[in-house]
Amino acid sequence: MAEKKKYSMLVLSNPTEGQEEEYIDWYVGQHFHDLLRIPGYVGGRYYxxxxxxxxxxxxxxxYLVIWDFETEDFQAVKEDIAARMKDGRTQFIPAFDMAYWDGTFEPITKYVTSEEIKGLSVDEVHAITEVENPYRKA
Structure with a gap:
């Protein structure tokens, strides 16, 4: 079995004019319910x-939601999402303005906190990020 990789998908969206209450209720209820059932999704947070x-x-x-994934096959997750959107297992409502933006990102550093870097130099901070920089020359 391949190693699971982590991804985060950011979705920026708006409610349809005058439908903010329905939009928020749907997003944090029905939409979280639908998407967090998809294999590969591990969680999400709404902003x-x-x-x-x-x-x-x-x-x-x-509005922004950040969905977190862990999977060895993100393409399969993507295809599952598309299939669920097409067949209605993932439901949308008119209060969700379909002119949204999404992007999927892979982490290239570990999560670094302000507590971890107290008293460290720039070089020491760089070292603890565990950066995976494909552009760095050896």
């Missing part, structure tokens, strides 16, 4: 855009 931002540019999307 709302904060009123406090570093930049001043307007944001197109107000």
């Amino acid at each position: 709302k855009l904060s009123d406090i931002q570093l930049g001043s540019e307007p944001h197109k999307y107000q």
Whole structure:
């Protein structure tokens, strides 16, 4: 058996105008129910855009969900997701604006905390990230 790899999929979306309550209820209820049953999904977390931002540019999307996966065959998970969307096992409602964005990412470092790096130099921090940099020259 191949080694399971970790992935995170970010989905940025908005409710259909005037349907925020239905959108949020569906997302954290029905949609979490549907997707977390798919083999490979291990969890998810839902976010709302904060009123406090570093930049001043307007944001197109107000909501974010981060889905985490562990699988040795992400292509099979992707095909399962598509099949469930097509046959109705994953349900969508009109309150979900289908003009969403998603992207799947693979980690290239371990998760590093502020506590771990206290008192460390830049080189020491770099070493503990365990970065997998395919562009680094030997």
